Amino acid sequence: MTGEQEMISVFVVDDHEVVRRGIASFLEFADGIAFVGEASDGREALDRLAVLSTQDQLPDVMLLDLRMPRLDGAETAAIVAERYPDVRTVILTSFSEIERVQTALANGASGYVLKDAAASEVEAAIRATQRDEVFIDAAVAGRLTKRLSGPGHGVGSLSARERDVLVLVGRGLSNRAIAERLAISERTARTHVSKLLTKLNLNTRTQAALVAVREGLVDADPE
Template sequence: MNAPTESTTTITPVKVLVADDHAVVRRGIRAYLEALDDVEVIGEAGDGQEVLDRLGAMAVHRELPDVVLIDLLMPRLDGAATTALIAERFPGVRVVVLTSFGEMERVHTALGNGASGYLLKNAEPGEVVAAIRAAARGDVFLDPSVARQLTKEMISPPSGLGALTHRERDVLILVAQGRSNQEIADQLVISERTARTHVSNVLRKLALTSRTQAALVAVRQGLVPPQS
């Protein structure tokens, strides 16, 4: 009889790029992830523009990460806008948001821009790893508190102006004032893409089809004075 052969399984690690404007946070995440057999950190970035620059360079050598772990609040280009650009330019790269902000407005924007996961920074390390692994598989992983809020919205969705976030109300007022998406972005210190997303969300939530209709709603609800 032949002696039994011992089978070996080769683990292909999930390649991750960590993006956060705090070096200490990046190094802490990296140290934890690099202790795992099935995760490999292949780069870091301190802001959204650096993320895109690094991905562009990696794409040339066909060394793109599987997942970008990204914070939302970063200089030059925020995490939400960066997520949308990653989805557009590098569709094979998944994005997991790891941030301190749990407001549903930010959650909707991030998921709408293509994020595959959304975690708060008080998450357990195991949850972060689970989110990375899920994203690499093409699944979505949400912080439990975020998932509860989304479920609550689905069961009892608000209507009318009550459906709008504070930021979306601000956007509605600016739309009623005749501001363009770029002007809204400048006023609220956000990217033009994010402003456009907010405008689309306002129209969708109010079941409207044009900015003119949105302006009329704002006037009728007393958010802005009627044009003389």
């Protein structure tokens, strides 16, 4: 669509109909975002994605509840990341489920928001996925980053350039944006990200962003 904002399609997975209906309602009024489907658990969601894939109509983003029957959000996120790498997943969670959030993020989720978050926060999380950015709900980031403290997660093992890259990852920048900011190639930026993840014993960019927040290198709210 030349000159126009590309529509972001969103699929909602939650075992509570009132949550699905609420999200669908506010998405109707979000500029450039379209609600395109729903499912009551991970198993049903995967079944529907399989059909949508054959029709070349996969959603851009899935909002996933963590606690669901048959197949929960963390397991669903892992399967979606493997089968449909172009589909981004954002976890819907509550404070009581914080221990399971890290697993979901390690399984490929692009971020997380609280179920009682303002509509603007959910919208921000959806848009962040399309910019290859990390969205971290500031209200629970502190609790999650504490789980990343311990041996192997120290930033002291990083080179000066890797530390610079970690800061930019923490701010939600993509590899391309990091390359532009540091005047290096995108391939070099990707290599730096890979090396710092290895040194910090981490699996995902989101975990690296959380470390950056914990160490005070960036604010909890991404740019």
